[in-house]
Amino acid sequence: MAEQRFQNLNVVVTGGAGGLGKAIVDAFARQGANVISADIAFADEAAGNPIIPRHIDVTDEASWLTLMDFADAALGGVDVLVNNAGIYRPNIPFEEMPLDVWRQHLAINADGVFLGCKHAILRMKAKGRGGSIVNMGSGMSITANPSGAAYCASKAAVLMTTRTAAGAAGRYGVRVNAVLPGAVPTEMLMGNMTGEDTERAFLARMEAYSPLGRLASPEDIARAVLFLADPANAAISGIYVPVDGGNMPGA
Numbered sequence: 486m487a488e489q490r491f492q493n494l495n496v497v498v499t500g501g502a503g504g505l506g507k508a509i510v511d512a513f514a515r516q517g518a519n520v521i522s523a524d525i526a527f528a529d530e531a532a533g534n535p536i537i538p539r540h541i542d543v544t545d546e547a548s549w550l551t552l553m554d555f556a557d558a559a560l561g562g563v564d565v566l567v568n569n570a571g572i573y574r575p576n577i578p579f580e581e582m583p584l585d586v587w588r589q590h591l592a593i594n595a596d597g598v599f600l601g602c603k604h605a606i607l608r609m610k611a612k613g614r615g616g617s618i619v620n621m622g623s624g625m626s627i628t629a630n631p632s633g634a635a636y637c638a639s640k641a642a643v644l645m646t647t648r649t650a651a652g653a654a655g656r657y658g659v660r661v662n663a664v665l666p667g668a669v670p671t672e673m674l675m676g677n678m679t680g681e682d683t684e685r686a687f688l689a690r691m692e693a694y695s696p697l698g699r700l701a702s703p704e705d706i707a708r709a710v711l712f713l714a715d716p717a718n719a720a721i722s723g724i725y726v727p728v729d730g731g732n733m734p735g736a
């Protein structure tokens with residue numbers, strides 16, 4: 486059997502019930518990892534299978550403590566955290582953005598990533614065996630979309646938090662990086678369709694933005710996450726990798 490790159494490593498993926506989260510969880514499991522797939526949509530299950538569904542609300546610090554305590558008790562700690570949970574409410578003109586919608590984006594996409602980094606770094610530092618964190622940004626971490634202002638602000642925060650966390654955690658052998666997906670056909674992306682779109686016309690429009698004429702698949706995103714998380718890539722920290730069909734040249 487081919488070498489399994491994450492054999493015996495403990496991985497936590499948030500947003501594990503979603504389109505990208507599922508692909509990331511499966512990719513780590515195929516590489517031999519023990520994976521906690523955490524999501525607000527999941528109820529807690531006991532350890533025993535290579536993939537363990539657990540409940541988390543990433544906006545709630547107590548929920549992070551519960552999850553990390555479980556990882557310590559059931560698996561002996563966390564080696565890799567993927568902060569993937571996120572929301573996007575599209576097609577809201579900037580000047581019509583309700584404050585509560587703005588704050589919901591910041592709470593889930595930005596606070597959630599901050600809390601994940603904070604608590605993973607604390608646990609990894611205490612164990613003293615290093616570790617890796619991968620944060621899910623977006624093309625909109627660096628590209629302004631006026632009808633997605635809250636999402637853009639929250640994903641820009643993900644990028645800067647990746648860099649501040651990487652700067653802080655390097656001394657403990659903990660690496661922090663980000664993946665910036667372009668459009669990936671998941672439930673989240675299809676939520677961008679407007680009334681006049683057919684599904685095929687919408688996807689064709691998205692594909693046409695990319696010089697390669699294609700969208701990234703959830704598996705394409707998962708491969709980039711595993712590359713950054715791989716302990717073999719020990720000299721890479723504080724960077725972001727766009728996976729978007731070439732949409733952001735020079736990004």
Ligand SMILES: NC(=O)c1ccc[n+]([C@@H]2O[C@H](COP(=O)([O-])OP(=O)(O)OC[C@H]3O[C@@H](n4cnc5c(N)ncnc54)[C@H](O)[C@@H]3O)[C@@H](O)[C@H]2O)c1
Pocket residue numbers: 499500501502503504505506523524525526541542543544569570571572573593621622623624665666667668669670671672673674
């Ligand atoms: N699909 C795309 O085109 C795309 C592009 C760029 C970035 N992204 C990012 O990738 C990540 C995953 O996106 P996706 O397309 O799989 O979306 P998705 O909607 O399919 O999945 C998101 C998951 O996050 C979970 N979640 C939401 N709020 C949560 C909370 N408070 N606590 C815990 N879990 C919560 C949801 O239950 C869901 O399972 C997100 O951060 C998203 O912003 C997606």
